[in-house]
Amino acid sequence: MAKDLVCGKEIDESDARAESGLTRHGASEVDPTKGTRIFHDGAWMYFCGLECRTKFLASPATYLEQA
Amino acid sequence: MDTAPREKIEMDFGYSPEQEALRDEVRQFIDDYVTDEVQDEIENWGEGGRGPLVRELYKIIAERKWVGITWPKEYGGQEGNRLDQYIVEEEFSRVGISVGGAGSGAPAILAAGTDEQKKEFLPGLLKGEITLALGFTEPQAGADLAGLQCRAVKDGDDFVINGQKMYTSSAHYASHIYLMARTDPDAPRHRGISIFLIPMDTPGITVRPLWTIQSDPRAPSKTTYGQQRTNETFFEDVRVPRSCMLGEENQGWYVGAMGLNLDRVGASRYLISVRRDEDIINYIKETEFDGDSPAQDPAVRDKLAELWIEAQVCRLMTMRSMSLVNRDVNFTYEGSAEKVWAPEHGVRTTETITQILGPYAQLLHGSDEAIEDGLFAHNVMGAFQSGINHGSVQVMRDQVARRGLGMPRG
Numbered sequence: 001m002a003k004d005l006v007c008g009k010e011i012d013e014s015d016a017r018a019e020s021g022l023t024r025h026g027a028s029e030v031d032p033t034k035g036t037r038i039f040h041d042g043a044w045m046y047f048c049g050l051e052c053r054t055k056f057l058a059s060p061a062t063y064l065e066q067a
Numbered sequence: 068m069d070t071a072p073r074e075k076i077e078m079d080f081g082y083s084p085e086q087e088a089l090r091d092e093v094r095q096f097i098d099d100y101v102t103d104e105v106q107d108e109i110e111n112w113g114e115g116g117r118g119p120l121v122r123e124l125y126k127i128i129a130e131r132k133w134v135g136i137t138w139p140k141e142y143g144g145q146e147g148n149r150l151d152q153y154i155v156e157e158e159f160s161r162v163g164i165s166v167g168g169a170g171s172g173a174p175a176i177l178a179a180g181t182d183e184q185k186k187e188f189l190p191g192l193l194k195g196e197i198t199l200a201l202g203f204t205e206p207q208a209g210a211d212l213a214g215l216q217c218r219a220v221k222d223g224d225d226f227v228i229n230g231q232k233m234y235t236s237s238a239h240y241a242s243h244i245y246l247m248a249r250t251d252p253d254a255p256r257h258r259g260i261s262i263f264l265i266p267m268d269t270p271g272i273t274v275r276p277l278w279t280i281q282s283d284p285r286a287p288s289k290t291t292y293g294q295q296r297t298n299e300t301f302f303e304d305v306r307v308p309r310s311c312m313l314g315e316e317n318q319g320w321y322v323g324a325m326g327l328n329l330d331r332v333g334a335s336r337y338l339i340s341v342r343r344d345e346d347i348i349n350y351i352k353e354t355e356f357d358g359d360s361p362a363q364d365p366a367v368r369d370k371l372a373e374l375w376i377e378a379q380v381c382r383l384m385t386m387r388s389m390s391l392v393n394r395d396v397n398f399t400y401e402g403s404a405e406k407v408w409a410p411e412h413g414v415r416t417t418e419t420i421t422q423i424l425g426p427y428a429q430l431l432h433g434s435d436e437a438i439e440d441g442l443f444a445h446n447v448m449g450a451f452q453s454g455i456n457h458g459s460v461q462v463m464r465d466q467v468a469r470r471g472l473g474m475p476r477g
Binding site for chain 1: 114206207216217229230231238239240241242243266267268269272273274275276277278299300301303
């Protein structure tokens with residue numbers, strides 16, 4: 001499990017990445033209710049949704065220091 | 068101010084008899100082919116309205132040679148007049164069908180693509196068989212596009228891509244993504260970027276839907292910026308050959324900016340901003356409230372006349388941009404100025420719509436009392452988006468200041 005560094009919620013990475021279908025031309029599609037992520041400093045970080053991710057991006061150092 | 072001498076030409080804003088005949092031909096085609104079934108698909112099919120009937124229609128439109136009219140003949144174009152393309156785009160845009168330049172990717176491929184890339188992409192783009200999702204914006208770098216962090220790292224003859232893109236609006240039905248990624252993190256930020264054309268079924272690409280305020284209730288098809296779905300797209304160890312690169316390595320910023328600039332020239336962009344006032348003017352002319360026509364109200368007439376005048380400025384700016392492009396004049400800040408005026412005119416239009424229609428301007432699709440199926444309320448919601456998409460008005464003003472007024476980079 002990964003931890004959302006903004007709200008503290010636990011995120012199941014495999015759920016967030018699980019294929020829920022395919023796009024018309026064959027890309028994997030995921031369920032948007034299972035969280036989102038960002039590639040930050042060479043690693044994927046997980047968030048419960050866009051609101052927490054946006055807060056993190058506004059001040060990454062703040063949340064990384066608190067972690 | 069740009070004071071370089073330019074060739075003076077006679078100004079003529081009319082259409083030739085041949086162009087009027089072309090418009091009539093397109094209108095007749097629309098009457099014949101855009102049936103109720105096609106309209107229903109445009110309205111309800113979740114892939115930007117591109118269901119089976121519309122996809123077939125794109126092929127027929129391409130057979131008529133109404134797409135890529137200005138493109139070289141060897142790639143399916145006619146080396147024709149940009150104004151002809153404008154006329155075709157204008158007529159199809161009014162029924163919710165986007166034809167013409169195939170987004171900002173096509174002009175970039177025409178300018179920077181290899182012969183192989185032109186042969187691979189351009190005919191397919193004309194027929195609607197190839198669709199490019201724009202992969203430029205990132206969560207931390209929206210208006211500040213050059214701040215992008217998506218990385219493409221060279222590995223032998225390949226590049227390995229990690230990162231993500233936001234608002235990849237057509238990613239769920241696109242065949243390829245037109246991706247901007249950083250290939251040299253040590254270079255000045257505009258100079259370490261490259262562009263790739265990547266098939267969507269490449270392993271490691273994942274699409275996450277983002278539903279917009281227009282999705283529930285869904286916007287009527289005539290809504291400008293009524294898009295119900297956009298996406299974010301993730302790239303995780305996506306390996307692509309060098310042949311996917313468009314243009315020179317680390318020169319992608321310039322290729323991408325040129326494509327965006329040229330994509331702003333034409334009827335589609337113009338109509339995005341002026342269709343709202345055409346809709347409200349037509350509605351007011353045709354309707355009555357308690358037996359009285361609102362068109363007789365001096366305050367309403369004043370407001371609508373003002374909108375029409377502003378719309379003519381949009382049209383003239385569009386025509387001027389097309390004229391510059393047609394004459395191969397270096398086209399830098401003119402499109403940016405147009406991209407400020409037109410969306411902000413669109414926002415002013417929504418203010419007028421709200422003043423004239425009052426509470427009716429708030430009733431969305433599905434409401435029993437909604438006017439025109441909620442079109443005006445959905446247009447109000449969509450208007451603010453056009454000041455952000457394809458370059459925010461703040462970024463466009465900065466370009467006018469630097470390139471038009473000769474001011475230093477801020």
